[in-house]
Amino acid sequence: MAKAAxxxxxVGQSGGPTGVINASLVGVIExxxxxxxxxxxxxxxxxxxxxxKDEFINLKKLTLATIKDLIASPSxxxxxxxxxxxxxxxxxxxxxxxxxxxxxxxYIGGNxxxxxxxxxxxxxxxSGYELRAFHIPKTIDNDLLVTDHCPGYGTxxxxxxxxxxxxxxxxxxxxxIKIDCIMGRNAGFLTAAAVLGKRRDDDGxxxxxxxxxxxxxxxxxxxxxxxYKQLGRCVVAVSEGVCDTDGVLWAEKLAREKETxxxxxxxxxxxxALADFLAGxxxxxxxxxxxxxxxxGYLQRSFAGLQSSVDxxxxxxxxRMAVKFAMKENSGSVAIERTGSGKKYAVNYFRxxxxxxxxxxxxxxxxxxxxxxxGVTEAFxxxxxxxxxGVPRSEYLGNRPRV
Amino acid sequence: MAKAAxxxxxVGQSGGPTGVINASLVGVIExxxxxxxxxxxxxxxxxxxxxxKDEFINLKKLTLATIKDLIASPSxxxxxxxxxxxxxxxxxxxxxxxxxxxxxxxYIGGNxxxxxxxxxxxxxxxSGYELRAFHIPKTIDNDLLVTDHCPGYGTxxxxxxxxxxxxxxxxxxxxxIKIDCIMGRNAGFLTAAAVLGKRRDDDGxxxxxxxxxxxxxxxxxxxxxxxYKQLGRCVVAVSEGVCDTDGVLWAEKLAREKETxxxxxxxxxxxxALADFLAGxxxxxxxxxxxxxxxxGYLQRSFAGLQSSVDxxxxxxxxRMAVKFAMKENSGSVAIERTGSGKKYAVNYFRxxxxxxxxxxxxxxxxxxxxxxxGVTEAFxxxxxxxxxGVPRSEYLGNRPRV
Numbered sequence: 001m002a003k004a005a006x007x008x009x010x011v012g013q014s015g016g017p018t019g020v021i022n023a024s025l026v027g028v029i030e031x032x033x034x035x036x037x038x039x040x041x042x043x044x045x046x047x048x049x050x051x052x053k054d055e056f057i058n059l060k061k062l063t064l065a066t067i068k069d070l071i072a073s074p075s076x077x078x079x080x081x082x083x084x085x086x087x088x089x090x091x092x093x094x095x096x097x098x099x100x101x102x103x104x105x106x107y108i109g110g111n112x113x114x115x116x117x118x119x120x121x122x123x124x125x126x127s128g129y130e131l132r133a134f135h136i137p138k139t140i141d142n143d144l145l146v147t148d149h150c151p152g153y154g155t156x157x158x159x160x161x162x163x164x165x166x167x168x169x170x171x172x173x174x175x176x177i178k179i180d181c182i183m184g185r186n187a188g189f190l191t192a193a194a195v196l197g198k199r200r201d202d203d204g205x206x207x208x209x210x211x212x213x214x215x216x217x218x219x220x221x222x223x224x225x226x227x228y229k230q231l232g233r234c235v236v237a238v239s240e241g242v243c244d245t246d247g248v249l250w251a252e253k254l255a256r257e258k259e260t261x262x263x264x265x266x267x268x269x270x271x272x273a274l275a276d277f278l279a280g281x282x283x284x285x286x287x288x289x290x291x292x293x294x295x296x297g298y299l300q301r302s303f304a305g306l307q308s309s310v311d312x313x314x315x316x317x318x319x320r321m322a323v324k325f326a327m328k329e330n331s332g333s334v335a336i337e338r339t340g341s342g343k344k345y346a347v348n349y350f351r352x353x354x355x356x357x358x359x360x361x362x363x364x365x366x367x368x369x370x371x372x373x374x375g376v377t378e379a380f381x382x383x384x385x386x387x388x389x390g391v392p393r394s395e396y397l398g399n400r401p402r403v
Numbered sequence: 404m405a406k407a408a409x410x411x412x413x414v415g416q417s418g419g420p421t422g423v424i425n426a427s428l429v430g431v432i433e434x435x436x437x438x439x440x441x442x443x444x445x446x447x448x449x450x451x452x453x454x455x456k457d458e459f460i461n462l463k464k465l466t467l468a469t470i471k472d473l474i475a476s477p478s479x480x481x482x483x484x485x486x487x488x489x490x491x492x493x494x495x496x497x498x499x500x501x502x503x504x505x506x507x508x509x510y511i512g513g514n515x516x517x518x519x520x521x522x523x524x525x526x527x528x529x530s531g532y533e534l535r536a537f538h539i540p541k542t543i544d545n546d547l548l549v550t551d552h553c554p555g556y557g558t559x560x561x562x563x564x565x566x567x568x569x570x571x572x573x574x575x576x577x578x579x580i581k582i583d584c585i586m587g588r589n590a591g592f593l594t595a596a597a598v599l600g601k602r603r604d605d606d607g608x609x610x611x612x613x614x615x616x617x618x619x620x621x622x623x624x625x626x627x628x629x630x631y632k633q634l635g636r637c638v639v640a641v642s643e644g645v646c647d648t649d650g651v652l653w654a655e656k657l658a659r660e661k662e663t664x665x666x667x668x669x670x671x672x673x674x675x676a677l678a679d680f681l682a683g684x685x686x687x688x689x690x691x692x693x694x695x696x697x698x699x700g701y702l703q704r705s706f707a708g709l710q711s712s713v714d715x716x717x718x719x720x721x722x723r724m725a726v727k728f729a730m731k732e733n734s735g736s737v738a739i740e741r742t743g744s745g746k747k748y749a750v751n752y753f754r755x756x757x758x759x760x761x762x763x764x765x766x767x768x769x770x771x772x773x774x775x776x777x778g779v780t781e782a783f784x785x786x787x788x789x790x791x792x793g794v795p796r797s798e799y800l801g802n803r804p805r806v
Contacts, residue, residue, distance in 0.1 A: 017576050019569075022798070045801050057803040069798035075572030079801035082577060166422075166705030169478030173420050174485060178701070197707065271682070272675010272698050279674070295675050297697035298581075302569030304600065305795035306709065392708035395425070395472035398448050398482035400460040 004037040004327045005130060007103035011059065012044035012051065013076035013138075014109030014116070018152030019159075019307050020315035021138045022070045022077045024108045027319020028136070029059050029067070035327060038104060047081035047109075048116060051093040056100075071312065074302040084112055090119045098129060106322050108136040111144055114333050115358035121331045134322040135333035135354055138315070140301045143187035143361045146352045147335035151318050152301075154311030154387030156183075157193035159300050160237075161391040165197035167294070168204035168235050172396055175233035176290030177224060177282055180205070181275040183300050184239040188212050188364045190300070192376045193384055194237040197391045202399075204235030211241035212363050213373035220278075221285040223374055228286060240274060240295075250274060271295070308389035314347065321349040333357040345386035407440040407730045408533060410506035414462065415447035415454065416479035416541075417512030417519070421555030422562075422710050423718035424541045425473045425480045427511045430722020431539070432462050432470070438730055441507060450484035450512075451519060454496040459503075474715065477705040479511075487515055493522045501532060509725050511539040514547055517736050518761035524734045537725040538736035538757055541718070543704045545592035546764045549755045550738035554721050555704075557714030557790035559586075560596035562703050563640075564794040568600035570697070571607035571638050575799055578636035579693030580627060580685055583608070584678040586703050587642040591615050591767045593703070595779045596787055597640040600794045605802075607638030614644035615766050616776035623681075624688040626777055631689060643677060643698075653677060674698070711792035717750065724752040736760040748789035 011028045013021050025043075032041045042056035050056060057078075062070070070077055085093065097105070097120075107117045114135040124131035137144050140156035160182060171178045182191040188210025195205060206227045209215055227234040243249055254277045275293035283291045318334045325332055332351035340346035368380035385391075414431045416424050428446075435444045445459035453459060460481070465473070473480055488496065500508070500523075510520045517538040524536035540547050543559035563585060574581045585594040591613025598608060609630045612618055630637040646652050657680045678696035686694045721737045728735055735754035743749035771783035788794075 013576075017573050040806075042806065043800060045805070056806055057800060058806045059800075062800075066798055069796045070800070072795060073572065073797040073799070074569045075799075076576040077572075077798055077800040080576040162707040162709070163702055165707035166477045167701055169476065169480075169707075170420050170701050170705040173416075173479040173483040271696060272679055276674055276676060276679075292701065293674060294700035294702065295698065296702065298570055298573050298695065299566055299697065299699065299702065302573040304565040304568035304572075304797060306565070392475060393472045394476040394707060395469055395480055396476070396478075397446060397460060397462075397465075397473070397480040402448070402458055403443075403445065403461045 002130065005103050006037050006039060007101050008040045008042060009038045009104035009106065010042045010044050010051065010056065010097070010102050011106040012047040012108065013078050013080055014047040014107060014113040015080060016140070017075035017080060017302050018138050018140050019074045019155035019301070019303065020151050020311050021108055022073050023312045023315035024136050024138060024151060024319035025077060026067055026071050027316040028106050028323055029062065031320040031323035033060060035323065037327060042102065043078045046079035048083050048085050048089065048093060049081045051096055052089065054096050071316070072307065074304050085116050085119065087119065090116065090123055093120055094123055097131060103131055104326050105131060105133040106136060108138050110139045111357055111359050111361060114354050117331070118354035118358045121354065132326045133331045133354065134326050135357060136318050136322045137334060140190060141184050141187050142189035144357055145360045145362050146333070146356050148338040148347070149336060149387055151311060151315035153189060154308035154389065155306070156190055156300055157196060157384055158308045158388040158391060159303055159306055160190060160193040161196035161388060162306065163296060164194040164205050164235070164237065165392060165394045169394060169396060171204060171233050171235050172398060176292060177228060177233070177286070177288065178235045179275055179278050179282065179293040180235070180237050181240055181293070181295040182237055183296070184211060185241040186211055186361045186363065188239050191237050191239040192364060192368060192380050195376055196381065196385055196388060197394065199394060200396070202231055205237040206234050207236045207374045208376060209238045209242045209374060210364060210369060211239050211243065213369060214243040214245045214247060215373065216245045217281060221281060224282055225286050238278065308387060310387055310389040317349060325351045341382060405533065408506050409440050409442060410504050411443045411445060412441045412507035412509065413445045413447050413454065413459065413500070413505045414509040415450040415511065416481050416483055417450040417510060417516040418483060419543070420478035420483060420705050421541050421543050422477045422558035422704065422706065423554055423714045424511055425476050426715045426718040427539050427541060427554060427722035428480060429470055429474050430719040431509050431726055432465065434723040434726035436463060438726065440730060445505065446481045449482035451486050451488050451492065451496060452484045454499055455492065457499050474719070475710065477707050488519050488522065490522065493519065493526055496523055497526055500534060506534055507729050508534060508536040509539060511541050513542045514760055514762050514764060517757050520734070521757035521761045524757065535729045536734045536757065537729050538760060539721050539725045540737060543593060544587050544590050546590035547760055548763045548765050549736070549759050551741040551750070552739060552790055554714060554718035556592060557711035557792065558709070559593055559703055560599060560787055561711045561791040561794060562706055562709055563593060563596040564599035564791060565709065566699060567597040567608055567638070567640065568795060568797045572797060572799060574607060574636050574638050575801060579695060580631060580637045580689070580691065582639045582641060582678055582681050582685065582696040584641050584643055584696070584698040586699070587614060588644040589614055589764045589766065591642050594640050594642040595767060595771060595783050598779055599784065599788055599791060600797065602797060603799070605634055608640040609637050610639045610777045611779060612641045612645045612777060613767060613772060614642050614646065616772060617646040617648045617650060618776065619648045620684060624684060627685055628689050641681065711790060713790055713792040720752060728754045744785060
């Protein structure tokens with residue numbers, strides 16, 4: 001590996017925002033300032049869109065007050081993009097990079113972003129231009145390979161836990177059937193996190209459905225009816241990516257208009273249609289009036305003021321590590337290894353190849369899902385709880401002995 | 404007024420939960436312990452339902468750890484009820500009260516609860532049974548008369564501010580049109596609170612619609628198109644109780660099945676239908692693809708871990724004051740008077756007649772709504788901001804000068 005050149009660097013944020021993607025950006029900024037190899041650090045406005053349009057801001061000049069607010073701010077402060085660059089698109093980016101003497105490329109995003117970094121890195125190498133490209137993981141879905149977990153997940157998981165603590169208490173207070181639709185196209189990690197605030201045996205969510213476990217409408221309705229008969233109430237958390245036993249998304253079955261994004265995906269979020277559809281089915285089958293459905297929507301990924309302290313710290317460190325790795329290596333994706341669990345929770349950071357992460361998704365392992373496919377195991381709770389930085393305690397009195 | 408009798412007391416929590424209704428319960432418990440006139444303090448399980456069914460728990464025996472968790476817990480820890488007792492129902496309650504020597508009745512709830520307290524208090528007086536009845540205000544809608552504001556509102560307002568900070572940043576990051584449906588059947592206070600996190604001139608929400616200001620679909624769509632043309636994005640906050648210019652609820656217009664609760668109200672929450680309906684209209688009119696809609700649903704009233712410190716303190720104090728007032732007066736509703744504003748925000752508590760609060764609702768005053776009817780005034784921000792206990796600061800970089 002050649003010595004790191006003294007040149008400019010660019011950083012971008014891609015895909016759906018998270019609660020800590022700006023902490024990763026701050027990590028890149030902080031570490032970049034320590035390395036004289038990095039002259040200017042450019043922030044690409046709206047990710048690859050800013051890279052082709054040559055729209056950059058100067059990130060080395062931010063005040064400490066701005067940095068502080070930035071760490072606490074959800075969403076992508078540089079702006080994001082859903083563009084999925086092909087070779088021609090990447091060639092344009094490389095042209096801009098060459099023009100600006102950019103030789104370090106840091107890209108915070110999911111598996112598509114790792115792929116973009118991989119394409120541009122390979123293309124640069126072929127043209128004899130040294131460009132170091134590093135991917136910094138982020139996703140609320142927690143579905144990237146190699147890394148133990150993804151920055152962004154812990155904060156979103158904390159949101160789900162706080163939401164379901166409240167929602168279950170609400171449904172105890174005014175009992176009925178409540179269905180909550182939670183983000184997660186391919187992996188059920190986020191829906192699973194809905195259990196993390198449970199304290200009492202009969203606390204909800206009582207049933208969970210994941211993309212990993214196709215379920216028939218009959219099974220779904222039967223499960224709910226069973227809990228309702230037992231407790232007189234039932235809280236259900238459903239991944240938006242849940243499939244019927246024929247492998248077709250429930251959301252797809254009901255969609256009248258299949259709006260798709262540039263990646264060819266059906267629109268799952270930003271609509272209450274799936275939740276309302278399921279509530280209708282439950283009303284029809286079980287015949288009780290108080291059936292409610294909420295779709296948590298974009299609140300899950302961008303709510304202000306509710307970060308996981310652990311997630312913030314790790315996201316920031318992932319940003320720093322990307323810059324450190326770039327001083328020694330040509331490319332890679334930053335990954336997290338868990339080195340201690342429970343109260344001794346601890347992590348290390350390591351580099352993995354971009355190709356190990358690019359375009360791949362991780363499913364929730366079977367050991368985290370119960371045998372029935374409608375709940376989680378203790379192993380999942382042990383895995384996810386430390387990532388939230390802790391969840392609030394709750395109290396309910398209505399089940400105390402009568403006097 | 405006769406000297407307060409030594410007898411038992413009951414407390415109940417009615418209607419939709421809030422984030423601090425348990426703090427009011429704690430206030431009642433704490434103060435009741437100080438007064439030997441109150442022998443046992445019974446908690447009515449599921450409000451009036453527990454009162455007729457004689458289902459009570461003992462509240463003087465809670466541990467300090469339980470009290471601490473209780474203050475922080477959203478929703479109604481005793482269970483709630485949507486029953487709206489008529490005279491016959493109230494007569495049954497009075498029978499149970501007499502049997503148990505209950506002569507103090509504390510009822511935490513909205514205007515319906517004030518009415519229930521009023522009916523039972525009047526009925527008791529007619530039958531020559533001394534029963535002191537006090538209403539403790541709670542509602543996220545902030546729509547009770549007399550009081551400056553309602554416990555429960557500040558916490559829900561903070562939720563809306565945090566939600567919209569994130570949602571607007573999200574919509575900057577991936578620009579489009581975003582519609583957020585917010586609770587509020589009769590009053591727009593909660594929707595108005597969506598502005599409280601705004602820091603930059605072009606921050607969203609850019610448009611707000613309230614039950615107080617009927618709006619035609621044409622005006623609504625024209626407003627959105629105007630903002631979208633100017634900024635390339637638009638965030639809209641809509642009260643679920645917004646009406647068309649003919650006075651009919653938008654939600655009612657679209658409802659195929661008009662599910663109503665025992666109070667004769669159309670179901671507005673627990674469904675994404677209104678938001679999806681509006682998103683469809685916007686897509687049809689403005690013809691851009693990225694239109695998203697979220698319905699905040701029950702998260703707004705029961706989210707764990709996001710209380711307003713000011714709201715908690717005041718809710719608790721309202722509970723204490725109800726007990727204090729009951730030592731000297733026969734009935735009343737606790738109200739809050741604002742005695743200082745801005746950084747010198749301060750309040751006093753006073754008693755008002757139950758009949759001043761019962762069955763009445765307050766609208767948001769005209770001085771809080773802009774001339775166009777699609778936004779708030781500075782006067783509203785001055786009114787609402789102190790109630791949130793402060794909202795998070797946010798940062799966005801994408802609009803900085805290009806380099």
